[in-house]
Amino acid sequence: MISLNILDYSPIDEGETAAMALKQTTELAQLAERLGFKRFWVAEHHQVSSVAGSTPEMLMMHLAASTETIRIGSGGVMLPHYSAYKVAENFRMLEALYPGRIDLGIGRSRSYRVVNEALNESKTxxxxxxxxxxxxxxxxxxxxxxxHRFQSLxxxxxxxxxxxxWLLGTGQGSAQLAAERGMGYAFAHFAKPSQQTVEVVDVYRREFQPSQFVQVPNVIIAVFAVVAETAEKAEELAKAFDLWLLFIESDSQPPYYPSVETAKKRGFSDSEQEKVERNRQRMLIGTAKQVKEQIEAIAExxxxxxxxIIPNISGADNRMDELRLLANAFNLPGK
Structure with missing residues (x-):
């Protein structure tokens, strides 16, 4: 049986605010728990004005307090920006308050240069x-x-x-690091889908060394998914997602996630359409039945x-509908 998780960016929908986006993330986590999803992770993004998820540890504390059973995690903390000691204490505090419910997903930083400079300004x-x-x-x-240089600490x-x-990654380097250190491995299919995905996962399993934290290799595959009641509505939502990705890849991104209506009115130039077609390889799009089949194929x-699942689509109601549709399609053990 496939377990489903959620990774939420806290998108700020067109016409709404960051505070509203964070409230919607809380409601989405509560819904995910009721429906029977296993984990709810939140992201760390800086200088991306259309998402509110910038400090996962802080948001995790709130989400853990707002839920009862679902695992709450980071997807992920960008470790190169921080002291490993401080990250360990942050997550020990979370685990102490919510034992058996906390996931620490670690990633590398690919932030804007100014973000890297600001977060590392005092480091020699x-x-x-x-x-x-x-x-x-x-x-x-x-x-x-x-x-160790801080042996007694x-x-x-x-x-x-x-x-x-959990170590987040997209290639053999990260797979080997996760394997050597006995960590779970979360492969970001949404960032870099390729024919090598299976090979990367195989490298992780083949080289895995048990640790006191993880005794057997554990793999999560993370995907962008656009799910709606009909294929036509899913395609409309996907077009808004296409536009958001174009904004993210450009130098001039608006401070919101574009609506379906905005995407319809704007359209795409020929050069943009090429990027859209390339980005479509990163998404699973369709009805719950269609996306379920795609998920099952990847899992196999x-x-x-x-x-x-990263339900990064326009509209809080649409995101919640996606969770309901997938939970029903997979017969999740919800309340």
Whole structure:
């Protein structure tokens, strides 16, 4: 049986505000819990004016308090911007307050240059990503025996459980890092779908080394999905998504997620249409039945039973409808 998760960006719909977007994220998480989704993750985006999700740890605290059973996580924390020690303490605090419900998804940073400069302004040097991952493992394991530049240091509070550790990635490099450190691996199909997806996942499984956190290789595949009651409505929503992706890839993005009506009125130039067609390879589009078949095919190819849906479509009601339609199609064990 396939388990479904949600990764939400907190999109700011046209005519609405960031505060409204965060309220809608909360309502979406509560709905996901009622419907039987396994995890609800939130993203870290900076200098993207059409989404409100910039600090996942803060939003996670609110979402965990607003729900009861669903796992709450980051998809992900961009580790190169931060101290591994501070990240460990943030997530230990979350795990202490909501034991057995917290996921720490870690990623690299691909932010705008000005964002990188602002978040790293006082740093004289950057640690290698691999070292930061090693540091995280030390802090979550309370390892004060093995040699380390901060050998005696522990992340507080010291607790009996740990958040689930997931490494986000799109290629063999990240797959190998996750495998070497005994972490779960979340493959971003939505960012880089390719014929090598299965090979990347196989590398992770083949090279996996058990850790005290993860004993067997765990794989999540994350996909953009546009789902509606009819294929025609799904296509309308997909066109608004097409336009949003074009905005994100351009230098002049509006501070909102475009509506279906805006996308219809605007249309696309020939050069934009080429980008749209390329971006369409990153999406699953259609009715719940059609998208279910696509999800099942991906899950079978990658030998995984866990798929993360990114319902990044225009309109809070449409996002909630997508969750209901998928939950029904997959017979999720909702209330």
């Amino acid at each position: 040097k950057r640690l290698p990503y691999e070292q930061q991952l090693t540091d995280l493992g030390k802090y979550f394991a309370d390892d004060t025996d093995n040699e 522990q992340a507080m509070p010291v607790i009996e459980t740990a958040p689930e550790l 190819q990658c030998a995984t039973d866990e798929i993360t």
